[in-house]
Amino acid sequence: MGGGGTLLSRYNSSPSFLFFLLSSLFLLLSGFPQARSEDSEALLALKASIDPKGSLQWGGGSDFCQWQVVKECLNGRVTKLVVERFNLSGTLDGKSLNQLDQLRVLSFKENSLSGQIPELSGLKNLKSLYLNNNKFSGRIPVSLSLMHRLKVIVLAGNMLSGPIPQSLVGLSRLYVLYLQDNRLTGTIPPFNQRSLRFFNVSNNALSGEIPATAPLVRFNESSFVANVDLCGLQIQKPCNFGPSASPAYPIVPRKMGHHKRNKKLILIVVLCVGGFALLCVVAAVWMVCLRKTSKETEARSKVAARGVEEGTPSNVASGGRDDSSASKQGGFSWDQGPDGLGSLVFLGPGDQQMSYSLEDLLKASAETLGRGRSGAPTRQSWSQGTL
Numbered sequence: 001m002g003g004g005g006t007l008l009s010r011y012n013s014s015p016s017f018l019f020f021l022l023s024s025l026f027l028l029l030s031g032f033p034q035a036r037s038e039d040s041e042a043l044l045a046l047k048a049s050i051d052p053k054g055s056l057q058w059g060g061g062s063d064f065c066q067w068q069v070v071k072e073c074l075n076g077r078v079t080k081l082v083v084e085r086f087n088l089s090g091t092l093d094g095k096s097l098n099q100l101d102q103l104r105v106l107s108f109k110e111n112s113l114s115g116q117i118p119e120l121s122g123l124k125n126l127k128s129l130y131l132n133n134n135k136f137s138g139r140i141p142v143s144l145s146l147m148h149r150l151k152v153i154v155l156a157g158n159m160l161s162g163p164i165p166q167s168l169v170g171l172s173r174l175y176v177l178y179l180q181d182n183r184l185t186g187t188i189p190p191f192n193q194r195s196l197r198f199f200n201v202s203n204n205a206l207s208g209e210i211p212a213t214a215p216l217v218r219f220n221e222s223s224f225v226a227n228v229d230l231c232g233l234q235i236q237k238p239c240n241f242g243p244s245a246s247p248a249y250p251i252v253p254r255k256m257g258h259h260k261r262n263k264k265l266i267l268i269v270v271l272c273v274g275g276f277a278l279l280c281v282v283a284a285v286w287m288v289c290l291r292k293t294s295k296e297t298e299a300r301s302k303v304a305a306r307g308v309e310e311g312t313p314s315n316v317a318s319g320g321r322d323d324s325s326a327s328k329q330g331g332f333s334w335d336q337g338p339d340g341l342g343s344l345v346f347l348g349p350g351d352q353q354m355s356y357s358l359e360d361l362l363k364a365s366a367e368t369l370g371r372g373r374s375g376a377p378t379r380q381s382w383s384q385g386t387l
Contacts (some may be wrong), residue, residue, distance in 0.1 A: 039078050040064045042099035049093035050113060056086060077102035084130075085110045094118025101125065109133055109154070117155070119143045128152040132178065135159060140179075145170050152176040156200070164189055164201070180204070188230075191215055202226050209239045 043064055047056060058068040065073035072080035078100050088111040097106075103123050107130035116138035117131060127149050136158040144150065145167035153168075156178040163186030164179065176198040177191070184204040190211035191199070199219050203226040210216060210224060210232030221235045231239040 038099060039076075042096045043067070043070070043078070043081075045096035046093055049096065050083065050088045050090040050108070050111075051086075052090050056088075071105075074102065079103060080105040082107045083111070084108070087111060088113055091115035092118050094120065098122030104128070106130070117141050117160075121146045123147060125149060130154045131158070133157040137161065139163075140165055140184075142167055144168065147171075149173065151195075154178045155182070157181045159183055161185065163187070164206075169193075188216075199223050206230055210234050 040062075044059055047059055056068075061067070064070055064078070065076070069081060069083045070078055071082045072078075079102050081100065081103060082105070084107055088108070091114060092108070097118065097120060099122070101122055101124060103126050105128045106123070106126060107128075109130045110133045112135055113131075114135040114137065117136050117140070119141055120126070120129075121143040124147065126147050128151060129144075130152070132154045133156070136155070137160065139162035140155065140160055142165050144153065145165060148171065150171050151173050152175060154176065158181075160179070160182040161184065164184055166189045168174070168177070169189050169191055172193060173195055174191070174193045175195050177196065178198065178200050180200040180202045182204055184201065184206060186206065187208035188201060188206060188210055190213050192213045192215055194215060196215040199216070200223045202222065202224060206224075206227040207229035208231070210230055212233050217233060219234060224230055224232075224235050231237045
């Protein structure tokens with residue numbers, strides 16, 4: 001125990017140990033206030049540029065993390081600065097803003113700030129930028145594409161002009177891009193970030209074909225409306241290119257389930273209509289054939305009836321036999337009366353004429369002898385004999 005105390009006192013009395021301890025304590029005490037002092041100075045400089053009339057009531061007190069517009073701090077650094085709806089009429093000071101390099105969220109929306117949007121490449125950690133509904137003019141700064149953590153860019157409702165920077169395509173985490181209600185010209189870059197979910201460039205002066213990239217085909221006409229010279233799939237307006245002209249960007253096939261469903265529905269309707277038409281044709285042909293058969297049957301019936309009326313029952317009574325053979329075996333024939341009506345004459349063997357009255361025929365019993373070619377012959381028996 002005594003040896004341990006001697007060893008500790010030896011280290012405590014060592015000049016190098018004392019120097020290390022004092023240096024660490026100095027850095028600990030001086031480094032943190034220095035960072036806080038830099039953010040405080042940057043905020044005050046920013047306030048002077050955006051509020052020349054001095055209407056803002058923030059800046060008092062040593063702890064700037066408690067100021068009205070500072071919404072969040074981390075390790076004594078400003079990470080969320082929200083200056084909204086204060087009717088500010090100044091300009092943005094790029095130098096003071098870039099000193100706040102730990103910012104994640106920066107918002108000046110719904111003021112009356114003017115001038116150009118400054119270069120903000122120093123804000124490496126910025127994720128969300130809201131500058132909408134102000135009076136900013138000039139071009140969209142290309143430096144935005146160097147801020148690789150940017151997810152949300154909202155610059156709508158200003159007076160920005162010039163083209164949309166092609167370099168914004170390189171922001172791999174881009175989730176929201178709102179550029180509507182400006183004076184932007186040129187073509188729309190071929191944004192292909194899968195993360196892009198909210199997009200609007202309406203009410204500008206953009207032209208050319210809307211790139212049919214997979215992310216952009218998800219947005220409907222409302223994202224592109226009021227750009228007179230735009231054309232493309234999304235707004236259902238074909239692009240009229242010359243013989244040698246070609247689209248600025250390759251067309252990506254539009255994969256949309258409802259288009260496939262529409263095609264299937266159209267195919268089903270066509271097949272149903274075609275099947276119904278075919279059924280109607282078959283029914284019509286069948287009706288024609290049936291009518292033709294009915295007419296032929298009716299014609300044959302009339303011919304047969306006419307033959308019976310005219311006294312030529314050779315095909316009916318004798319089954320297509322000759323009358324002479326029928327006479328030899330016995331049968332019947334028609335006698336023409338004075339009134340033009342026929343009378344039935346029965347002939348026995350040897351053409352012997354037999355006379356029977358209607359009463360005799362009705363009283364006679366009929367016996368079926370069998371079935372022949374001409375039908376089913378019967379034998380009639382009555383008091384005078386058998387036929």
